[in-house]
Amino acid sequence: MNFDLSEADYQIIGVENEQAGSSVSSAGDVDGDGLDDFLIATAESDVDGNNSGRVYLVQASSLAGISDTTSLSTVSYIFQGENPEDYAGYSISSAGDVDGDGLDDILLEWQENDVDRLHHMSLFLGSSLGTTQEIDFSTADFIFNNFHFGSVLGDIDGDGQDEFILTDPYNDEYANNGGVSAIFSACPN
Numbered sequence: 001m002n003f004d005l006s007e008a009d010y011q012i013i014g015v016e017n018e019q020a021g022s023s024v025s026s027a028g029d030v031d032g033d034g035l036d037d038f039l040i041a042t043a044e045s046d047v048d049g050n051n052s053g054r055v056y057l058v059q060a061s062s063l064a065g066i067s068d069t070t071s072l073s074t075v076s077y078i079f080q081g082e083n084p085e086d087y088a089g090y091s092i093s094s095a096g097d098v099d100g101d102g103l104d105d106i107l108l109e110w111q112e113n114d115v116d117r118l119h120h121m122s123l124f125l126g127s128s129l130g131t132t133q134e135i136d137f138s139t140a141d142f143i144f145n146n147f148h149f150g151s152v153l154g155d156i157d158g159d160g161q162d163e164f165i166l167t168d169p170y171n172d173e174y175a176n177n178g179g180v181s182a183i184f185s186a187c188p189n
Contacts, residue, residue, distance in 0.1 A: 056072050059075070095123055098164060148168055157185065
């Protein structure tokens with residue numbers, strides 16, 4: 001059976017020059033309402049500067065009562081790259097509940113707009129999002145330097161809090177371009 005766009009339950013539309021959906025991911029239940037939320041990235045967005053990038057957190061509760069089409073401009077949170085060439089949102093993922101407060105947290109990648117082009121993963125705790133709609137990547141609760149990708153692992157050590165993994169596939173510390181994956185245990189709340 002074949003499906004096309006017209007048969008989708010919802011269509012979430014980006015704005016001009018945004019390339020919305022360059023990456024998508026579950027965010028888990030960030031707001032604690034019992035519904036899973038999700039992330040839509042626009043890493044090459046030109047809206048706020050050449051390839052500055054954005055990530056939208058779409059709370060599932062915001063879909064209730066809408067028609068089958070809605071704009072990303074109406075979502076709850078927009079995580080914004082600060083500078084041109086930040087490519088904010090190149091990699092996005094749920095982090096699970098790393099601080100054990102019952103709310104899921106999220107991992108978002110961005111790079112510095114400088115000669116070295118260092119990549120970073122920002123960890124935003126669900127409990128710290130507040131009411132401000134637009135959030136800069138650099139204001140994350142935790143920033144992990146020199147990592148490119150990340151993902152939730154779940155509770156791998158049985159302590160009741162989720163762990164997450166971050167990777168740097170270009171790491172030379174142990175072997176030339178050998179890469180490294182690093183597992184981080186729960187963060188304090």
